[in-house]
Ligand SMILES: Nc1ncnc2c1ncn2[C@@H]1O[C@H](COP(=O)(O)OP(=O)(O)OP(=O)(O)O)[C@@H](O)[C@H]1O
């Protein structure tokens with residue numbers, strides 16, 4: 001299946017997108033959950049993927065990041081076929097995934113968590129400057145540098161998880177539900193941060209159940225349904241041409257959906 005073209009904006013594909021997923025099929029054991037998904041992300045874009053629980057959003061991010069091996073289809077990153085490569089290989093060449101549920105190391109300090117984020121792309125000469133950059137975005141992480149990650153609040157842990165992804169200066173930053181389970185103020189902070197990252201020219205692929213917010217800030221969006229792309233295109237057109245309520249209905253995992 002080729003990429004769904006439900007709207008003219010969808011044809012705005014650079015000749016060399018940073019990420020190009022073509023006709024991907026992914027299974028857990030015998031159960032296929034991604035049925036021929038194609039999508040792309042151009043350099044500097046913020047692309048959102050929305051969809052209800054179980055639509056396949058995390059599975060596609062994990063497949064792109066090499067955590068899951070696709071059954072068929074191809075993943076091209078920076079013009080190279082990287083299908084089947086391991087997460088650490090992909091991280092080394094500039095892909096970062098901030099996973100759903102944060103997955104920071106609770107017993108390690110904030111500083112150690114950040115160092116792990118830089119692993120594979122660690123450059124002693126620039127690490128200090130990279131850290132300063134991170135502290136500018138997340139002052140709280142400087143204050144808590146020597147504290148165990150597990151002692152941070154939920155919102156702070158989310159910031160640490162994002163910082164850990166950013167410190168490797170990725171060419172593509174993928175985030176899986178960064179606002180999940182956070183208080184409304186923290187959700188605002190996270191969305192402001194994502195916008196700031198976009199302002200810095202970082203290419204972002206964002207998975208969010210909070211469809212309204214995710215569509216507001218996206219350049220383009222994909223709506224997943226049952227492991228397929230149901231809609232692809234400009235967020236504004238998407239809001240007006242589909243029953244967005246159907247997406248919102250799933251947005252209740254953390255009580256902060258819409
Ligand atoms: N480890 C697994 N083993 C078997 N099935 C799985 C596994 N992980 C996910 N699935 C199934 O794959 C489908 C897609 O799951 P996925 O986690 O990608 O959805 P999602 O869109 O991220 O949902 P959510 O919004 O709840 O995070 C679901 O039907 C889910 O039950």
Ligand SMILES: [Mg+2]
Pocket residue numbers: 057058059100176
């Ligand atoms: Mg998920």
